[in-house]
Amino acid sequence: MKDFAKKLIDWHQHYGRKGLPWQGVRDPYKVWLSEIMLQQTQVVTVIDRYQTFLEKFPNVQALAQAPLDEVMALWAGLGYYTRARNLHACAKIIVAQYAGQFPKLPEQLNELPGIGKSTARAITAFCFNYPASILDANVQRLIARTHGIQGSLKSRVENQKLWDLADQLLPKDAQSMPTYTQALMDFGATVCKPTSPSCHNKLSPSCIYLADCLAFKDQVVMQIPLKIKKVPSKIVVSEMLLMIDHSEILLEKRPLSGIWGGLWTLPETQWVEIKSEEEVSQVEFQIEKFQPLISLVNPSKYRQGKILAPLKHVFTHRTLYFSTRIVKVLKSEVKCNDSCQWIKLSDLPNFGLPTPVKKLLEDFQLLKRV
Numbered sequence: 001m002k003d004f005a006k007k008l009i010d011w012h013q014h015y016g017r018k019g020l021p022w023q024g025v026r027d028p029y030k031v032w033l034s035e036i037m038l039q040q041t042q043v044v045t046v047i048d049r050y051q052t053f054l055e056k057f058p059n060v061q062a063l064a065q066a067p068l069d070e071v072m073a074l075w076a077g078l079g080y081y082t083r084a085r086n087l088h089a090c091a092k093i094i095v096a097q098y099a100g101q102f103p104k105l106p107e108q109l110n111e112l113p114g115i116g117k118s119t120a121r122a123i124t125a126f127c128f129n130y131p132a133s134i135l136d137a138n139v140q141r142l143i144a145r146t147h148g149i150q151g152s153l154k155s156r157v158e159n160q161k162l163w164d165l166a167d168q169l170l171p172k173d174a175q176s177m178p179t180y181t182q183a184l185m186d187f188g189a190t191v192c193k194p195t196s197p198s199c200h201n202k203l204s205p206s207c208i209y210l211a212d213c214l215a216f217k218d219q220v221v222m223q224i225p226l227k228i229k230k231v232p233s234k235i236v237v238s239e240m241l242l243m244i245d246h247s248e249i250l251l252e253k254r255p256l257s258g259i260w261g262g263l264w265t266l267p268e269t270q271w272v273e274i275k276s277e278e279e280v281s282q283v284e285f286q287i288e289k290f291q292p293l294i295s296l297v298n299p300s301k302y303r304q305g306k307i308l309a310p311l312k313h314v315f316t317h318r319t320l321y322f323s324t325r326i327v328k329v330l331k332s333e334v335k336c337n338d339s340c341q342w343i344k345l346s347d348l349p350n351f352g353l354p355t356p357v358k359k360l361l362e363d364f365q366l367l368k369r370v
């Protein structure tokens with residue numbers, strides 16, 4: 001497609017997104033952080049968190065030296081917690097093996113934890129003017145539509161086609177790489193959107209690619225990218241234990257792998273799969289279901305605990321309904337394994353909690369709402 005990059009850079013001067021805190025930044029640490037935070041998370045959510053994170057960890061050395069729990073606490077609520085664990089692991093490697101300097105080649109960055117091919121290329125394009133194309137979901141959609149690629153973008157063949165095209169469309173002048181890369185992201189997010197793309201709009205100028213766009217010409221814009229039918233989400237139920245001894249509660253640290261990995265939650269039973277939402281309230285749990293995590297000297301205290309109505313939390317492939325049982329105990333009445341710890345309520349803000357658990361504790365005013 002003729003003048004693809006030039007048209008995009010011209011467009012960006014007038015219509016690109018303005019005022020995002022990571023725009024125009026050339027510090028690889030900050031660019032890396034914003035790229036990781038923006039994966040699967042909306043811009044509005046990231047804006048505040050990005051700034052808070054940078055205040056706490058202003059550079060890669062500060063992040064590498066921090067305990068993982070502190071990083072997780074700051075990440076809590078952003079979801080996809082593997083990102084935070086990888087961020088921490090990656091910072092340690094950069095400090096230990098690269099003397100705190102980010103490598104300048106995409107291939108080197110791509111070998112570090114949590115840095116995929118497109119992210120590696122975005123960092124080098126933004127920070128070092130490296131002539132490397134990116135291919136996040138926004139860019140995939142734009143290139144697929146303009147070039148009429150109607151197959152599944154997840155297939156290896158179509159994906160390779162997209163990378164090849166992305167490389168061919170790069171601007172000739174390496175100095176333009178930061179602007180071009182930002183423009184690609186902005187255009188996909190604001191013009192060639194997944195729904196209601198602004199191809200031809202009476203209120204604003206038509207899309208700069210209108211004359212050449214194959215999807216528009218063939219009237220298949222909304223069929224690209226090809227939508228794969230989603231597998232219906234599984235429904236699971238569990239029970240969490242809110243054990244309170246005066247001003248302390250019992251929390252469990254999750255293993256690093258798996259859901260909520262590395263975060264602190266209320267002790268929870270295994271998830272039980274059910275067929276439909278009607279069955280949620282039919283599943284009953286016993287204290288034995290918390291073993292080997294927890295056992296009580298006097299199990300009747302568990303039975304006397306007050307049970308709250310189930311709360312719903314939606315994951316990508318599962319919907320969880322968890323009820324919470326409030327049990328007032330003395331610490332000496334509870335036997336728990338090493339992954340559990342009694343935490344003072346005043347210390348709770350220092351612990352990374354999954355969003356639904358945090359909300360529950362806030363609703364009970366055990367944790368101050370911020």
Ligand code: SF4
Nearest residue numbers: 192197199207213216
């Ligand atoms: S014409 Fe429509 S589909 Fe084609 S690039 Fe522009 S906004 Fe996207």
